[in-house]
Amino acid sequence: MKDLEDHLRAARLTRPSPQLDHRMEMLFASGALEPAASRRNRWWWLALPAAGVAAAFVLLPSRHPPPLPPAPPLVYQLEPQGLLRESLLAPPAESQTPPAMIVTVQSFPSTMP
Amino acid sequence: MSRAVTETLRVFYVENRQQLYTYAVSITRQREAAEDAIHQAFQQLLRRGELVAEVRPYVFRCVRNAALDGLRRAKVRGDSILAGEPAPEQVAPAAPAPLLARELDEKLDLLSADERETIVLKVYDEFTLQEIADLRDVPLPTVASWYRRGLEKLKYLLEDNP
Numbered sequence: 001m002k003d004l005e006d007h008l009r010a011a012r013l014t015r016p017s018p019q020l021d022h023r024m025e026m027l028f029a030s031g032a033l034e035p036a037a038s039r040r041n042r043w044w045w046l047a048l049p050a051a052g053v054a055a056a057f058v059l060l061p062s063r064h065p066p067p068l069p070p071a072p073p074l075v076y077q078l079e080p081q082g083l084l085r086e087s088l089l090a091p092p093a094e095s096q097t098p099p100a101m102i103v104t105v106q107s108f109p110s111t112m113p
Numbered sequence: 114m115s116r117a118v119t120e121t122l123r124v125f126y127v128e129n130r131q132q133l134y135t136y137a138v139s140i141t142r143q144r145e146a147a148e149d150a151i152h153q154a155f156q157q158l159l160r161r162g163e164l165v166a167e168v169r170p171y172v173f174r175c176v177r178n179a180a181l182d183g184l185r186r187a188k189v190r191g192d193s194i195l196a197g198e199p200a201p202e203q204v205a206p207a208a209p210a211p212l213l214a215r216e217l218d219e220k221l222d223l224l225s226a227d228e229r230e231t232i233v234l235k236v237y238d239e240f241t242l243q244e245i246a247d248l249r250d251v252p253l254p255t256v257a258s259w260y261r262r263g264l265e266k267l268k269y270l271l272e273d274n275p
Contacts, residue, residue, distance in 0.1 A: 001264050001268070004267060004271070005236055007217075008236045009236055011195050011217050012195065014134070014135070014144065014194055014195060016151075017144070020148040020151065020152065021130070023152050024126055024130075024151075024152065027156060027159065028119055
């Protein structure tokens with residue numbers, strides 16, 4: 001068997017063509033890594049607008065003015081005059097509590113001077 | 114890392130181009146298909162952008178897969194791994210006669226694909242039987258059997274039935 005192996009080894013083999021070497025040179029030189037690299041680059045280019053959109057979502061709401069605290073109710077106490085005042089200050093005897101008159105006005109910030 | 118992979122593969126190709134080509138032709142039996150398989154395998158390896166520690170069996174396996182893919186796609190013409198006629202620059206006194214090469218190739222063609230592939234890997238590409246078993250993902254005794262049977266057939270064909 002050893003002789004046969006030597007016999008096989010002595011046979012001259014077909015060689016790859018120069019065209020293959022040229023193709024391989026082109027392959028190594030042109031950087032077949034470009035597809036992978038471009039995929040990575042594309043990822044970054046896609047990440048940039050995505051980050052921008054995310055930032056917009058975060059930042060844009062903060063541009064609105066903060067919500068105003070609820071305005072405290074304004075209470076106006078009116079002192080009636082005349083007969084009404086008398087009936088309020090000197091209520092009838094059968095009345096347990098004097099009639100109260102409270103006028104509540106809800107005020108909002110006004111742009112009027 | 115990418116440049117390192119490219120350089121590693123480039124050096125590997127330069128140092129192993131003949132072995133890779135012989136192996137690919139032994140599978141495809143067609144020179145153009147073998148060259149396409151080698152090109153395709155390296156293209157895929159470069160795109161992958163990373164290599165395993167054992168580069169040699171890995172690259173050979175990739176070339177094998179590419180060659181088998183090519184076989185599935187194309188009709189096999191049956192080119193030789195052995196030179197039929199010497200190229201002018203390859204003529205040397207020690208070179209075997211073209212007839213011998215052609216005869217050897219014809220006999221190799223009579224072997225099964227597994228036997229031929231094993232003999233090519235062992236004799237021409239200097240793989241050990243264990244490395245071939247790893248490459249083919251088959252048990253070592255199977256590879257040893259392919260090799261022994263292939264050599265016996267070749268011996269019978271060459272000596273007893275010239």
